[in-house]
Amino acid sequence: MKAFYGDLRLGILGGGQLGRMLIQQAINYNVTVKVLDPDREASCRHLCNEFVVGSLSDYETVYNFGKKVDLLTIEIEKVNVDALEQLEKEGVQVYPQSRIIRLIQDKGLQKQFFKENDIPTADFQIISSAEQLRESHIPFPYIQKLRRDGYDGKGVYKVLDEGYLANAFTEPSLVERMIDFEKEIGVIVARNEDGEVKTFPMVEMEFNPEANLVEFLIAPSTLPFEVQMEAENIAKRIAETLNIVGILAVEMFLDKHGKILVNELAPRPHNSGHQTIEGNVVSQFEQHLRAIFNQPLGDTASLSNAIMINILGEAGFEGPAVYQGIEKVLKCDGVYVHLYGKALTKPFRKMGHVTIVDNDREKAIEKARYVQETLKVIA
Amino acid sequence: MKAFYGDLRLGILGGGQLGRMLIQQAINYNVTVKVLDPDREASCRHLCNEFVVGSLSDYETVYNFGKKVDLLTIEIEKVNVDALEQLEKEGVQVYPQSRIIRLIQDKGLQKQFFKENDIPTADFQIISSAEQLRESHIPFPYIQKLRRDGYDGKGVYKVLDEGYLANAFTEPSLVERMIDFEKEIGVIVARNEDGEVKTFPMVEMEFNPEANLVEFLIAPSTLPFEVQMEAENIAKRIAETLNIVGILAVEMFLDKHGKILVNELAPRPHNSGHQTIEGNVVSQFEQHLRAIFNQPLGDTASLSNAIMINILGEAGFEGPAVYQGIEKVLKCDGVYVHLYGKALTKPFRKMGHVTIVDNDREKAIEKARYVQETLKVIA
Incomplete structure (x- = not known):
């Protein structure tokens, strides 16, 4: 040790x-x-x-x-x-091991890993030329993703019909059936060198469609217990198959038929785990440290309802950041502000996050909406 | 603002x-x-x-x-x-204001402040010479405290009878009736520039008599509600009388007759508030920042039972610190280790603290005892 x-x-x-x-x-x-x-x-x-x-x-x-x-x-x-x-x-x-980072850097390899290991994921096809794209067996509408360097919604293109093909990526990519999903969900799992594996409770996410970023996240989930257990088991299975040391964020979709499909992995602390700082016995950051230093993993239980909101730079502002409304937000009990020390703001840049903790779920949601309306990063 | x-x-x-x-x-x-x-x-x-x-x-x-x-x-x-x-x-x-630091640096002035403002405190007498000490009206046994620079038990001398006078301090000091106390208690209070005042729930302390340091602290208290309210009200009254901006730790005794006597003040984050990091909605550190930056003060409610243990350098060891037993301690749920980044240990040096959080008070105490037996700083 x-x-x-x-x-x-x-x-x-x-x-x-x-x-x-x-x-x-x-x-x-x-x-x-x-x-x-x-x-x-x-x-x-x-x-x-x-x-x-x-x-x-x-x-x-x-x-x-x-x-x-x-x-x-x-x-x-x-x-x-x-x-x-x-x-x-x-x-x-x-930690995580280089082979895992290599796998995850390439969305094509990642999808193949899912397929080879019976991890449920949306149908896909690896594409290496414009021709292949035209001959794809995935029916419209579908999503084209660059295999490499996509980040926070960049490198993703929706191909709704043949007319969209002209503007498609020409770099190595994959195409994926567009999932009509009910909910975006996530599980963070940790594994230490000794092979101990623990998951955090499943979270539900809301995306900001304009920014294509997680904007609102709530934990613990109120989806059926079986769904939560299945999501956690999938995350555990991935961590164990990879033999990862460290934490791994597993982003998933719950489709309209109640089926879970794995979207993407991130072998590091993740935006979908920030609420663990105040919302859980140990945070994802503590857990990552414990995992990579081969310490006993901590208790991941939720302490309360926790909602996490990203604080994004307001559209239309670029320059030295000015934070509006923090004083108002701090008047609410159980509201935790985390700023990221970035001097310059730009539209949709992640400038910080806020976690709202409340034993009453409805009150937590109400406070979260208030925070969203009140806290702005301008320039 | x-x-x-x-x-x-x-x-x-x-x-x-x-x-x-x-x-x-x-x-x-x-x-x-x-x-x-x-x-x-x-x-x-x-x-x-x-x-x-x-x-x-x-x-x-x-x-x-x-x-x-x-x-x-x-x-x-x-x-x-x-x-x-x-x-x-x-x-x-x-913040805190210089006049408050000046007052608190001098235990004589501090006691006079208590007296002038009807803050309950042990009988005392200011002493400026060996003669005065001999003629003190405080009956044996009493405690002699240097007016200045006492810290963590240094600068304190017990005068049990006349025989002890020969070794008494000769510097300006005060003598104080020795209180046969039931319990050492504490309240941390914060006041911001706008005059908003909030107390943290009262805590109960256990001292290590050898090191003369807080070693074991438990919150919230199980003492009668009236005692807790009185302690919090005394703390508020002191903060308001001083017009302090920042946080103020108020150390008190509860004597055998149920009377609260103020012992000492510290106008800063304090050892008796470390458990607030995990045990309360906001921590003393967050509250101090909010107070000095004139932000709304945070909710001080306890989230659970919290016990704080100081990690002191083991007696008999001096040199580069070696921490024993952390792995064992991290196996217990709800145990939070805080090390202070000090390279060198020496006997009774504060090297860190551990907070134990548990909804079951008895289990929290049990875990705290385990941590105390298990975690050692040697060289």
Whole structure:
């Protein structure tokens, strides 16, 4: 069992809000943290033992950074995996493992993994040319996704009929049957080196269609117990099949027929787990630390109803961020504001989140709506 | 109302664990934090925008540090108050106010304040010479306390009979009737600039007699409601009489006759409030930030039973700290470990704390005993 407190140098690839919240938790264990991020104004810049400015996709930069730490983790998947693989060979612990990051970087490989392991997912086809796209066996309407580098709704294109094909992506992609889903749901699962696996309770998500981002999330779910258990079991099965060390966010759809289909994986702390900070016995950040340091996983039980709202930059504003309405929001009990330390706002940029905790679910929803109307990030 | 997020530079005098936990909370609001501490290895050194090494008792050092911030707070009372007074004159906001720090630095003035404002406290007498001590009207056994610089049990001397007088302090001091107390209790109260005042629920403390430190604290209290209300009302009355801005820890005794006597004040986050991080809707650190930034104060309600244990350096060990038993402790649900980032341990040094949260009070106590037996800091 590794020392959890001070002896080991933890490297984090990425210095955004996920790294920032991971550090907030790591402080409790004296973890020595180094962060690599290309942005010298990244959220983590003042909160770690060492902040290195550099590219996450450059082999040499990632390799050299990794050589100076004992344990390396990520807060973003878009990193140089070849460097991670080399570091693993040289004895640096990389959690999640490089092979998992490689798999997840490529939506095509990810879907094939689902298929090979009987993980329920929407019908799909891997596409490598415009011709193949035209000959796809997936019926209209469908969704085309770039295999690589899609993020927060980027790299996704809806092909409603033949007329849309002209503007389709020409890069390697996959096409996927469009699911008429009832609900977007998610489960975060953790696995440590010893093989202990624990899931957080399933959450339900609401998307902002304009921004194509999770905007409103509620936990615990009120969907039937069987649905929740099935979702958690799918997440566990994926974690165990991957033998992942760390946490894994499993995004799923519940379709109109009550069937669960896995959409995407993220092998790191995830937007769909922020409400665990106040809403659960341990948070996703604590759990990720416990998993990668091979500590006993924590209790994931919900303490209350928790709603998470992303604070996005208002449309039409770009520049130094101004936060409106925080004082009003702080007048409500059980409302927790988390800002991400980003100096500049732009439309739909994730500037922070708010968690609303209330034993009364209806009251929680009411407060969440008030927060959404009240708190604005302008410039 | 001041901007709570990023625009203002907050200075903290002292970079120990209280500053560290204050920063953990301040991260959520993008607060720009500068820290002054004489120890270049202080707990906060890597967690702030700027860390300045320098004396807290030197006028020039404190003054120059204060000139570079907009709002100045403390995590230790032993600071140069003349500098703070000058900074206030020059427009820097100092919360708690310099006059309150000055009052609290001197246990004699503090006791006189209690007397003048009908705050119940043990009988006392101010002593400025060995002669006065001999002629004290307080009957044996009594306690002699240095007026200045006592800390965590230092500067306190028990005078059981005449034979003890030879070794008594000769510096300015006060003598105080020894209270045969039933229970040591505490209330943390906050007041913001607008005059809003809120107390946290009363806590009960257990002391380690060898180390003379709070070792075991339990909240909420099970003492009669009237006692709890009286304690909270006393705390409120003190905060309002002082017109303090910030939080104030009020340490009290409940004597064998059910009478509450105020022992000491601390105008800052306090060891007796650490359990609020997990045990209450808002923590003392969040509340202090809200108070000094003149934000609405947060809900102080208890969420569960919470027990706080200090993790002290084991007797007989001095040197680079080694933490034993953390893995075992993390196997228990609802156990939260907070280490303070101190490289070196020494006997009874506060190296961290653990909060145990459980809806079942007896189970919480059982877990707390297990943690106490299991978690050790050696060298």
